[in-house]
Amino acid sequence: MRQVISRIEQVNEAELLILKKRVRFATIALLAFAAIIGIRLWYLQIIKGDDFFKSSENNRLRLHWVNAPRGMIADRLGRPLIANRPYFNVTLAREDAPNPAQVLSRLSTLLAVDVNDLLDRIREAEDYPRYVPITLKEDLDWKTLVAVENHLYDLPGIRVEVQASREYLYENLGSHLFGYLGRINEKELNEFEGEYHLNDQIGKLGLERIYETELRGEPGRRYVEVDAQGFEQREVSVLQPLPGADIKLTIDRDLQEVAEEVLDGRAGAAVMMEVNTGRLLAVVSSPPLELNEFVGGISRKAWKDMLENPLKPFINKPIQGQYPPGSTYKMSVALAGLSEGVVTNDTTFYCNGAMRFRGRNYRCWKKNGHGAVSLERALAESCDVYFYSVGMKVGVDKLAEYAKSLGLGEPTGVNLEHEKAGIIPSIAWKKKRYGQPWHEGETMSISIGQGYDSATPLQICQMTSTLVNGGIRYRPQLIEEIVDSDGKVLKTFEPIVDGHALGNAKSLDLIRKGMESAVNTPRGTSTVAKLPTILVGAKTGTAQVVRVEQYKHLKEEDIPYKYRDHAWFTCYAPAEKPEIAITVIVEHGLHGATGAGPVARKLLDYYFKEVKPRKKDTENDHVAI
Amino acid sequence: MLRFDRRLALHFDWLLLLTVLVVIAMSLANLYSASYAGYPGTPPYIKQGYYYLVGFCLILAIISVDYHVLLRVNYPIYVAVIVLLIIAVVFGKTTAGAQRWIDFGFVKLQPSELAKLSVVVTFASYYCRKDTGKGFSLADLVPPALLLLVPVGLIIKQPDLGTALMLVFVFASMTLFVKIRMGTIILLVVFGLAVAPMAWKYGLKPYQRQRVETLLNPEGDPLGSGYHIMQSKIAVGSGQVLGKGYLAGTQVHLDFLPERHTDFAFSVLAEEWGFVGSVVFLACYFFMVFLGLSVAAVARDKFGVLLAFGVSALLFWQAFVNVAMVLGLLPVVGMPLPLFSYGGSSLLTNLAGVGILFNVRMRRFRAGSKS
Numbered sequence: 001m002r003q004v005i006s007r008i009e010q011v012n013e014a015e016l017l018i019l020k021k022r023v024r025f026a027t028i029a030l031l032a033f034a035a036i037i038g039i040r041l042w043y044l045q046i047i048k049g050d051d052f053f054k055s056s057e058n059n060r061l062r063l064h065w066v067n068a069p070r071g072m073i074a075d076r077l078g079r080p081l082i083a084n085r086p087y088f089n090v091t092l093a094r095e096d097a098p099n100p101a102q103v104l105s106r107l108s109t110l111l112a113v114d115v116n117d118l119l120d121r122i123r124e125a126e127d128y129p130r131y132v133p134i135t136l137k138e139d140l141d142w143k144t145l146v147a148v149e150n151h152l153y154d155l156p157g158i159r160v161e162v163q164a165s166r167e168y169l170y171e172n173l174g175s176h177l178f179g180y181l182g183r184i185n186e187k188e189l190n191e192f193e194g195e196y197h198l199n200d201q202i203g204k205l206g207l208e209r210i211y212e213t214e215l216r217g218e219p220g221r222r223y224v225e226v227d228a229q230g231f232e233q234r235e236v237s238v239l240q241p242l243p244g245a246d247i248k249l250t251i252d253r254d255l256q257e258v259a260e261e262v263l264d265g266r267a268g269a270a271v272m273m274e275v276n277t278g279r280l281l282a283v284v285s286s287p288p289l290e291l292n293e294f295v296g297g298i299s300r301k302a303w304k305d306m307l308e309n310p311l312k313p314f315i316n317k318p319i320q321g322q323y324p325p326g327s328t329y330k331m332s333v334a335l336a337g338l339s340e341g342v343v344t345n346d347t348t349f350y351c352n353g354a355m356r357f358r359g360r361n362y363r364c365w366k367k368n369g370h371g372a373v374s375l376e377r378a379l380a381e382s383c384d385v386y387f388y389s390v391g392m393k394v395g396v397d398k399l400a401e402y403a404k405s406l407g408l409g410e411p412t413g414v415n416l417e418h419e420k421a422g423i424i425p426s427i428a429w430k431k432k433r434y435g436q437p438w439h440e441g442e443t444m445s446i447s448i449g450q451g452y453d454s455a456t457p458l459q460i461c462q463m464t465s466t467l468v469n470g471g472i473r474y475r476p477q478l479i480e481e482i483v484d485s486d487g488k489v490l491k492t493f494e495p496i497v498d499g500h501a502l503g504n505a506k507s508l509d510l511i512r513k514g515m516e517s518a519v520n521t522p523r524g525t526s527t528v529a530k531l532p533t534i535l536v537g538a539k540t541g542t543a544q545v546v547r548v549e550q551y552k553h554l555k556e557e558d559i560p561y562k563y564r565d566h567a568w569f570t571c572y573a574p575a576e577k578p579e580i581a582i583t584v585i586v587e588h589g590l591h592g593a594t595g596a597g598p599v600a601r602k603l604l605d606y607y608f609k610e611v612k613p614r615k616k617d618t619e620n621d622h623v624a625i
Numbered sequence: 626m627l628r629f630d631r632r633l634a635l636h637f638d639w640l641l642l643l644t645v646l647v648v649i650a651m652s653l654a655n656l657y658s659a660s661y662a663g664y665p666g667t668p669p670y671i672k673q674g675y676y677y678l679v680g681f682c683l684i685l686a687i688i689s690v691d692y693h694v695l696l697r698v699n700y701p702i703y704v705a706v707i708v709l710l711i712i713a714v715v716f717g718k719t720t721a722g723a724q725r726w727i728d729f730g731f732v733k734l735q736p737s738e739l740a741k742l743s744v745v746v747t748f749a750s751y752y753c754r755k756d757t758g759k760g761f762s763l764a765d766l767v768p769p770a771l772l773l774l775v776p777v778g779l780i781i782k783q784p785d786l787g788t789a790l791m792l793v794f795v796f797a798s799m800t801l802f803v804k805i806r807m808g809t810i811i812l813l814v815v816f817g818l819a820v821a822p823m824a825w826k827y828g829l830k831p832y833q834r835q836r837v838e839t840l841l842n843p844e845g846d847p848l849g850s851g852y853h854i855m856q857s858k859i860a861v862g863s864g865q866v867l868g869k870g871y872l873a874g875t876q877v878h879l880d881f882l883p884e885r886h887t888d889f890a891f892s893v894l895a896e897e898w899g900f901v902g903s904v905v906f907l908a909c910y911f912f913m914v915f916l917g918l919s920v921a922a923v924a925r926d927k928f929g930v931l932l933a934f935g936v937s938a939l940l941f942w943q944a945f946v947n948v949a950m951v952l953g954l955l956p957v958v959g960m961p962l963p964l965f966s967y968g969g970s971s972l973l974t975n976l977a978g979v980g981i982l983f984n985v986r987m988r989r990f991r992a993g994s995k996s
Contacts, residue, residue: 023930030911041903041952049862052859056862
């Protein structure tokens, strides 16, 4: 060793010095590299520091929207009809699932749902950020919920989330009014840009849709800290949601229930209105929508079943069903005749069972004829010949004017979507619609509410109200008030007058008389509505569906269902001082009196036995205080 | 035999010791933060503490022997390291797809770490014995290049590209330091440029190529190989001027930052202490390298100069590659930050290097020449 060392000792001193000098270059290189690092640090931490800080916050903080409890829908007495209950949903945050296919196949076994259905949900949401949880299945039952919870740690990215959704306290009661909620779709997401999020529920139909904003409230926000696996570590900040407002309807739950019960799933509609305010006490479309099918997303099959149901549950019949008004239209014709001076109370026409016009026989429903009839009898016994005569004298355009003043031929403006207008023809209307002149014979048909005439049940009810309340046309109303979660009334709905019936009070009184007689004279068509203590006025009607020759001579009961006539019944009470009007139509119910009358009668009965005394009681209570 | 020479203590580099201790203290504090919650088993900072103690015993052992001993044992050391590397490749424990470890039961050894120091010693001895005054020709470089290629080849086989590159860097630094003819340098550069595309295509594994590509465009693959770089840059950048505070780094504590106690330990420091803390730390760190270079500048003989320079180059390159990687300047390669990252083999190797620095500095004057 000593040798080696000594040899190295002998190394030229100059060489050693040169090497030592070179250390300086190395030092300079060191400083240069240190400067590169320093500049990079400066760039990342000072110049880009803000951006990276935000990135780190985005890494760690997840924003969860907290949906507000949705407002309740209650009846006029404040009794809730629709409330909320928690639903447990399974969601997937793709960001946290490194192997979604595997997770989904495990999950599909636990949920007993086809894995393709789960994949479909994910494909729908492909364009959304990967951290947004996608709802895979709504409303888990308790057993499934426990099974999923127990496997959560094998299911990265899967979480169980609680969402409040609708609970229908009376099953399908008022289903058409309320509509339903559904998962928000692409179009709606764009429409309410930024306000809604994937998986949110939104009103799809009816009041749920119209008052979406009020019912929804304001969602809250939760910032939670998550780790790299997406597991929540803690809550960083919370903004509480603002609960939605409650809607108090003008509907009376009991009356609505009675009407639905009596209609018993037959296709048809019932409307009950306060004649002096336009408030609706019951609005029934039958058969109802199966609301619970919509909770958690309706299945394809249930949707198809509803669509293909021949009773057409998707049509909201009180406002969308357009039927020839039949004899219920005769009041309007009577009003026109009286007011135009074409007839007086004493004018009579002779009915021998038909009226001949230009070589064609226009029949009265009573084959053998009514004989000489005046207005009161004509209304009470619904003589067609009488109204053919009046109609012909008044003329189509005048008939239309009066009908429109009673609210026919136009949407009533009730607070529901997709209301239909019905048709009240005029010469101009036919020209415009068909490009053809009016044939006088057509006036015969429309005078008894057939032919081109069509109206919705709500319109007929409004017409009845207008005729019996002295001629004031109130807009039908569904909502009494909107009340926020603190009980503060946000909006009150006062009666709205949309117009007045043409003609004079005397004419209206005569028409009421005729309707009273329809109930209270032995040959009246509406005796079914007769109540022991309350005097009722009413009018039946038949909406002809189709004239098929081959069924002409059959007994009515033998005609196939879909060719049978629709049965109308419209009435009001008490006759002396009208309070309520009720209109019922039963599709293919054959005759007003037998098909629709019993529903109306039941409502009248219930109203005067149960609802009205109750109202009195509460009024007395107020006095007592 | 070994008589204590007062001058040894007199020439002991107390400043270097102090600097090293500061770096170590920072390392332990940082490791505590990087793994302070819910780490199974003995926490890394405790284990690392034990390694430091072992390392200081090692330093004591090294400084008690004259560094010239290495001139006699350099080849045996070299051969021993090669044997260990072969064992690692053949029998080694596979961790994350790489066979880097030899498991002795009580301790796991990473021979590639030892190879780093062995390369320093080998070339210091080799160049020391050569007359380098006139500068090396290409032919002069063939034998040392062969000496280099054996361990580099074995390490690439593991595969551990970072360490292999480190050997090349240290070799290149030392060779440049002892002087190469200008013509040779030009020739090597031209050759290097010619070979680079071939090496890119055949020399690198697909994932290694991808890492380089990722460096150029990390956002292109944020969940794949770009994840490390993105999360590390976010950690460092979000530290801003003063940092998020000790133990308060969200990237670290919410697991966004992978390998945060080993290769990415510096990101943790940068996130929690910000620009100010990072600069202070790096200043200490580079000052330590600077002190190593000063040892070279004052060494008594050529071997001492070369040893001190080699150790300094080793410390420097590891640190530079690691920090540049953490800051997204270089591709992600497995490269600990010496004396700072968690890991026993790396720590002991680098502390041994520091021991050599002390040794060279202490023996500026020939021990026992006059008494």
